[in-house]
Amino acid sequence: MAVRKAATKAPVRKTVASNTSATVATQRKIQKKVDARDKGKPTKAPQEKKPVQAGERIQPQNPMPPQHLRKPGNEHELTPQPRYMAPDYRGSGKLDGQVALVTGGDSGIGRAVAVLFAREGADVAIVYLNEHVDAEATCKQVEKEGQRCLLIPGDVKDPKFCNAAVAAVVEAFDGLDILVNNAAFQEHSDSLESLTDEHLQETLQTNVAGYFHMARAAVPHIKRGGSIINCGSETGIFGSKHLLDYSATKGAIHAFTKSLASNLLERGIRVNAVAPGPVWTPLNPADRSAKEVEQFGQDSDMGRPAQPEEISPAFVFLASPVCASYVNGVILPVMGGPRG
Numbered sequence: 001m002a003v004r005k006a007a008t009k010a011p012v013r014k015t016v017a018s019n020t021s022a023t024v025a026t027q028r029k030i031q032k033k034v035d036a037r038d039k040g041k042p043t044k045a046p047q048e049k050k051p052v053q054a055g056e057r058i059q060p061q062n063p064m065p066p067q068h069l070r071k072p073g074n075e076h077e078l079t080p081q082p083r084y085m086a087p088d089y090r091g092s093g094k095l096d097g098q099v100a101l102v103t104g105g106d107s108g109i110g111r112a113v114a115v116l117f118a119r120e121g122a123d124v125a126i127v128y129l130n131e132h133v134d135a136e137a138t139c140k141q142v143e144k145e146g147q148r149c150l151l152i153p154g155d156v157k158d159p160k161f162c163n164a165a166v167a168a169v170v171e172a173f174d175g176l177d178i179l180v181n182n183a184a185f186q187e188h189s190d191s192l193e194s195l196t197d198e199h200l201q202e203t204l205q206t207n208v209a210g211y212f213h214m215a216r217a218a219v220p221h222i223k224r225g226g227s228i229i230n231c232g233s234e235t236g237i238f239g240s241k242h243l244l245d246y247s248a249t250k251g252a253i254h255a256f257t258k259s260l261a262s263n264l265l266e267r268g269i270r271v272n273a274v275a276p277g278p279v280w281t282p283l284n285p286a287d288r289s290a291k292e293v294e295q296f297g298q299d300s301d302m303g304r305p306a307q308p309e310e311i312s313p314a315f316v317f318l319a320s321p322v323c324a325s326y327v328n329g330v331i332l333p334v335m336g337g338p339r340g
Contacts, residue, residue, distance in 0.1 A: 018154030018161045020130045023202075027071040030187050030199045031286070035068075037194065038289055051304040052336070056088045060280065061304040062297065066290035071187075073282030075107035075134045082280050084112035085141075086309035089119065094320040096121035098226075099173040101166065103127040103156055103214060104183035106135035108281030109231060112308035113180055113315045114138055118145035120316055125150040125169040127183065127214075148173065156183050156210030159217075166217040178319050179218040181211040181253075182231040186287050188242040200245050207249035211256060224268030229318050230257045232275040234335045250275075254331050261329030270328045272318045277335025278305040301337025310334075 051061040065079050075082060100117045104110040105126030111134070114124045124142050126149065128135045135151050142149035150172050154161040169176055185206040189195040215228055222228070235243055236250030254273060261271035278284070278297035285293050297305025314334050317323045333339075 018158070018164075020153060020155050023155045023157065024072060024130055026198065026202055027185060027187075030196070030202060031071045033196070033199075034187055034189065035289075037190070041190075049298060049303040052302040054302070055310060059083065059304065059307050059310070063294040064280070064296055064305070066294050067285050068288070068290040068293065069282055069286040071286050072129050072131060072185075073107070073286030074131050075111070075282050076137065078280075078282055078285060080280075082108060082112075083307040083309045084115055084312070086112070086116060086312060089116060089309075089313065091116075091119035091121065091145075094120040094316060094322055095178070098122040098177040098319075099125070099169065099175050100178035100180065100319070101125045101127065101169050101176060101214075101218065102180040102182060103210070104231075105180075106131045106138055108283060109276065109279060109308050109311050110180070110182045111138045111141075112312035113182070114149075115141050115145060116312045116316050117178070117319065118142040118147040118149075120320070121147070122178065123148040123150075123173050125152060125165075125173070127152045127154060127156065127165055129153065129155060129183070156214055157205040159213040162210075162213040162217045166214070166221060170221050175223065176218055176221040177223060177226040179214060179222065179228045180231070180315060180319075181214055181228070183210055184231070184246075184283065186243065186246045186283050188246075188287055189244060190242055192244060195245060203245040203249055207246070208252045208256070211253060215260065219264065219269065222269050225321050226268075227270040227272070227319055227321075227324075228260065228264075229315055230271070230273040232257070232273040232331055234275055234277045234333065234339055237275060237331075237333070238339060257331060258329045265328060270318075270324065272324070272327060272330045272332065274311065274314045274318065275331050275333045275335065276306065276311050277301075277333075277337075277339070279311055280305045280307055300335065301339060306334070306336060
């Protein structure tokens with residue numbers, strides 16, 4: 001696999017060869033089976049709950065427009081468009097000269113993190129499955145922030161791809177300081193009996209093995225003072241009735257975070273996780289029915305889903321040695337309330 005080294009200060013749009021068609025086909029096959037089971041199933045009545053706005057600008061709130069996206073889910077097909085720009089956030093050089101790799105960086109939380117990392121002075125590599133339109137849009141925004149961006153489509157379930165992706169980042173940007181494990185697969189299942197082996201393995205291998213593969217590939221290149229940030233979930237803390245496999249993987253990610261934090265401490269590499277509540281990204285509209293999407297996030301403490309720009313500053317905090325040099329092995333909840 002030949003990868004050309006990026007020219008100094010030149011925008012970068014490169015790819016590492018990876019066959020993602022089989023994974024996309026598998027995910028759509030799982031989605032089709034679940035969608036068929038869901039037909040005719042009654043949905044719960046909307047709850048009466050006043051949404052809470054506690055930030056600088058008013059965020060979209062329920063009911064969200066009913067929609068159901070085809071997997072893996074494209075952000076440019078989502079209405080309203082998720083907010084990721086964080087226009088009130090001012091960069092201050094917290095990540096100047098650093099290099100970050102963000103999996104699932106084409107959209108959602110990953111896109112918002114990539115943009116803020118760039119605003120803080122980092123070059124950003126984005127690993128994604130096959131959402132090329134979304135990835136290009138994220139890349140352009142990173143470049144508008146004055147930083148370089150490397151696009152790497154591929155499947156994190158494949159350890160060979162993860163090794164190649166990290167090698168491409170190191171070659172293009174001459175190093176690696178931050179790894180954000182964010183790529184995920186989610187598809188609900190109403191009962192344990194209806195959770196097929198194929199469905200279970202897709203979730204486990206993407207959400208758990210993928211994090212292991214990427215971390216194992218990245219660690220030899222991350223310098224002292226660097227960090228790994230994993231994306232967990234409130235479902236890994238509280239569980240979720242219809243996300244049995246997904247919740248289990250998020251709990252595993254939390255345990256992996258704490259264990260790896262201890263393992264890498266002597267090498268000066270910090271490992272932490274962010275555990276978001278419901279966030280308006282393609283992940284859930286590519287899982288739930290259109291009717292259920294209307295109510296997405298309504299049962300959170302704030303009575304609405306978060307926008308990605310409300311989650312991404314937590315990743316900046318954990319990535320920055322200036323802010324978090326003494327923060328290690330933490331699961332940082334960003335879920336709009338204590339949830340219980």
